[in-house]
Amino acid sequence: MGNKAVPVSLKYTNNQLIGLSLLRVLIGWHLLYEGVAKLLNPYWSSAAYLLDVQWIFSGLAKSIVANPVVLGIVDYLNMWGLTLIGLALMLGLLGRYASIAGMVLLLIYYFFTPPLLGLEYSRPWEGSYIIVNKNLIEACALYVLYVFPTSNIIGLDRLIFRNNTQPTEDLLT
Amino acid sequence: MKEEHTDSKASGTDLDRREILKGLATLPVVGVLFYNILRKMKRDALRKSNLLSDLISEHQAPAVISSKSPGEHLRLGIIGYGGRGQHLVRGAGFATPEWVEKAAANAQKNKLDKGYATFMQQDDLNVSLVGVCDLFNVRARAALAASTNEIRPGGKPKEAAKRYRHYTEMLANDDIDAVIIATPDHWHSRIIIDAARAGKHVYCEKAMTRTFQEAIDVYDTVKETGIVFQLGHQNRQVDSLEKAREIVQQGLLGPVNLVEVTTNRNSPWGAWVWDIDPKGNRRTIDWDTFQEPAPTKIPFGREALKRFFRWRCWYDYGTGLSGDLFSHEFDAVNQVMELGAPKFVSASGGIYFYKDGRDVPDVFQAILEYPDKDLTLLYSATLSSNKNRGNIFMGHDATMQIGGAGDSKIHGLVVTADPESTRYRERIESGIINTRYPIYTYSPGSKQIDGVTSATARYFANKGLVYTYREGKRMDPTHLHIKDWLDSIRENRQPKCDIEVGLHEALACHMATESYLTGRRVEWDPDKRQIV
Known part of the structure; x- marks a missing residue:
């Protein structure tokens, strides 16, 4: 991931590090529990959500529901995706991959059910939204975490990648 | 001066305590989350066990037995092949080519429409549709086409149906084991009684009869003859x-x-x-036979057509709501x-x-x-x-x-x-x-x-x-209800309704x-x- 736009190693102040790590852990907590709650509920299925999908992905969502095998795969990916991404963010494991994966997942949720004018959903939102909703904000926060990684300072990545990150740091300092 | 953080300050292989602490710093938070998840699971389980301990045994709905109905092959007749009659005959495994085509097209158009798949996944009930009786030529011909339609659960039908102008001629045929009655209500009691006397088992669409006295007469005859009688309340199959x-x-x-x-x-x-079928007219509908048991008789005409196709609106033929x-x-x-x-x-x-x-x-x-x-x-x-x-x-x-x-x-x-x-x-x-x-x-x-x-x-x-x-x-209760009736005939027991x-x-x-x-x-x- 060592491209120019996103340096592998950054220097943070205490407060910056605390803020970014806290954000990472909280988002991880949220995604992890969303995943685990689905895993624990034998009746959970994304079908009801998918049937409510509007806008450009409505047709795709309905064809997923129509095919029980595909629906099963989507359910599986959802449950385990959320769980593993959440766990990775919390533990700081492959932190930047997890940030990107979480961002993609949240953007899928956003674009499947965007709060655009004129779109009516059968299930109510838990707040009031126009164009921007919490999925979009959380996806954006994960982008921030991707640009400002912390898992190599606070997290398992620090222990795992301590050797290969060494030269990069030398270059930067 | 503020301390600045970068990754991996430690060098080489010496993984000191500080390194491990930073690496695992968030682990306790994960622990807190899982501790709370466990608490929630316990609480939910307690609630559930407290309720379910005396709330219903969790056993599933009865399984459908075997994919092929065992026992003898049964020959069926249908009397009254209108909308409901067609559904009942589909429940027995025979659909018109038009229905199959339309259902398949609907499934193509709307992937969530499972009507076609549900029909094709029905059990093969080991029956033939051999007799058809309907006072409207168009429907009688449709039923004949359904009897030979090969697109069905179980493949090519064994026999083709024959049309009978009057149900009494059908009942006189000894090859017919059982009849499905889906005429308007005013005909039910006469057909049930005649069928029972002719030794045919009967599936009759609800309502059982048009009048009170007819119900008593039907009850006595069914009891007396000992046929297997099923009334068409498919809710009996709903889990x-x-x-x-x-x-x-x-x-x-x-x-x-x-x-x-x-x-x-x-x-x-x-x-x-x-809908009033545009093909319905004096030549295609046997109006006199239709209204024979009705208290009020009217000559064939516009009003008669309305009554023929919308019979539920008049007490002469049914009892409304x-x-x-x-x-x-x-x-x-x-x-x-x-x-x-x-x-x-x-x-x-x-x-x-x-x-x-x-x-x-x-x-x-x-x-x-x-x-x-x-x-x-x-x-x-x-x-x-x-x-x-x-x-x-x-x-x-x-x-x-x-x-x-x-x-x-x-x-x-x-x-x-x-x-x-x-x-x-x-x-x-x-x-x-x-x-x-x-x-x-x-x-x-x-x-x-x-x-x-x-x-x-x-x-x-x-x-x-x-x-x-x-x-x-997913099953169609109408199919299960017909199956229950046929199984009861073969096993000589009473069906659910x-x-x-x-x-x-x-x-x-x-x-x-x-x-x-x-x-x-x-x-x-x-x-x-x-x-x-």
Whole structure:
């Protein structure tokens, strides 16, 4: 991931590090529990959500529901995706991959059910939204975490990648 | 000076304590989360076990036995191949080429429409459709085409059907084992009685008969001849109603003194304003035979055509809401609570919306009283509002609602504890039961989504009459009901909606009709077998 736009190693102040790590852990907590709650509920299925999908992905969502095998795969990916991404963010494991994966997942949720004018959903939102909703904000926060990684300072990545990150740091300092 | 953080300050292999602390710094937070998840699981499990310990055994709906019906091959005749007759014959495994084509196209257009798949996945019932009788040539020909259509569960049919002009000619054929009757109600009793006397087993569409006396006569004949008789209340096959039955039988609702059942429809089709086939005329319809048992006779013409295709709108041929829709609701409650025939019935209503020349009401309510069971059954129906109310069993300890909870609970049921319950008082006080939330919900196939589209189809789906579930697999209750009848013939047993419960249905409906027409409360005298 060592491209120019996103340096592998950054220097943070205490407060910056605390803020970014806290954000990472909280988002991880949220995604992890969303995943685990689905895993624990034998009746959970994304079908009801998918049937409510509007806008450009409505047709795709309905064809997923129509095919029980595909629906099963989507359910599986959802449950385990959320769980593993959440766990990775919390533990700081492959932190930047997890940030990107979480961002993609949240953007899928956003674009499947965007709060655009004129779109009516059968299930109510838990707040009031126009164009921007919490999925979009959380996806954006994960982008921030991707640009400002912390898992190599606070997290398992620090222990795992301590050797290969060494030269990069030398270059930067 | 502020300390600056970068990654991996330690070098080489010396993994000091500080390094490990930073690497695992967030692990305790994960621990806190999982600790809380475990607490929540425990709490949920406790709640569930507290409820389910005396709430219904969790066993599944009965499995459908074997994919091929065992035993002898049976030959069937169909008498009356209108809309319902076609559905019943599909339930036996025969669809017209037009239906198959349309259903397949619908499935293509709307991937959620499972009508075609559900038909093709039906069990092969090991039967042939060999006799067809319909007074309208177009429908008779359609039935003949269905009998040889190879697109069906089980493949190429063994035999082709023959058309009979009159049902008596069909009954005279010794090769026919059993008949399905789906004529208008005014023909039911005569055909059932003649069929039973000819030794044919009978599946008859509801309502069982048009009049009270006909019901008594049918009951006596079926008993006397010992044929296997099934009345067409396919709700008997619906697993959520079986679940409801367990709940009531185990006394989980406490004493139930009031049950309210409802019908809501709001479309011309739902109000029996059915299409008049442009091919229907003097030459294609045997009008004289059609109206033979009807009290009022009229010459063939525009009015006759209307009556032929929209017969449910007149008492000459049926009993309107009473026999068409109240009969379903009554039988469902009879299935759940084993009510039997009511002692008193009073009914009222009127023709308020469809002032189209019909003589049956479009708003209709009936009160059925069971003094020996301390129970009143209330029925309320309208054909001009789709407000979906469901059926409610009001118990002292809990209320059970079937249907009426919106699409997400299609033909499921919900049990909610009553805040003043005696049975659940301790659990309500200790917080184990929250009366704002259901203590039991049952939504079969909740992981499966139905593309039930039209308002009337949704109405039936909410009543559990379109689809039911067996081990999570979607089944058409009509197919299961036909199968139950055929299996009963082969095993020489009584099917689920036999003549005993059939008589209850007929008595309840005819008492309601009688009360509506005479404007007085009527009473059933079981000794004299009369309505007084």
